[in-house]
Amino acid sequence: MAGTTVVDDGVVETAFRRAAESTGVADRMPWDDALAHVRATMGQSKIDVFTHLAGGDRAAAERATAAFEAAYAEIVAEQGVSEIPGAAEAIQDLKDAGLTVVLTTGFAPVTRDALIEGLGWRDLVDLALSPIDAGRGRPAPDLVLTAAIRSQVSSMSAVAVAGDTVSDVESGRRAGAGFVAGVLTGAHDLRTLTGAGADAVLADVTGLRGALAERGLLALARTA
Structure with a gap:
């Protein structure tokens, strides 16, 4: 988050x-x-x-x-707490495209939920997970795998992961996600995220839907 x-x-x-x-x-x-x-x-x-x-x-x-x-x-x-500019709209766009949006974090549930409440995202986000909900935190694959199970996807190839850290990228790779993107709005830079194995590095999360569409993955995720 x-x-x-x-x-x-x-x-x-x-x-x-x-x-x-x-x-x-x-x-x-x-x-x-x-x-x-x-x-x-x-x-x-x-x-x-x-x-x-x-x-x-x-x-x-x-x-x-x-x-x-x-x-x-x-x-x-x-x-106070603020969203990355355009994040809420990006989440809604993904949902409108038929995708389930899950937020994962290294925070405890109480902090995670306070952030979601502060942003007014309670009805926007389909699911939010902390390490305690999944078993192990990143870079283990547990959060991504739990998100996939809870979202009832039929294949990990239909799962996309986006995050600003090496741990996000490594977690997505270890889970076998079909697409793993880094974003440049947080902790790690282009070289670091690419070196960790990101399929793409985006300026921010607002580029995720476009990146999925360009690779033909939006339709795949929608039908999973």
């Missing part, structure tokens, strides 16, 4: 920093190293990221994750 359909503007990094400072979860390493790991693993389950920062201490990671979710909620309450 953040960086793909929701404007981030550094909010995730700020929340990570606040959580690290309040819990000491990353004290074992220089903050620059911790931040580099956070940036490299954008899109992954937050508990997994904090477990690494905590040197494998799961209890410390759980405390830090709770602090992160609280910090993120505070920042959103202070600053």
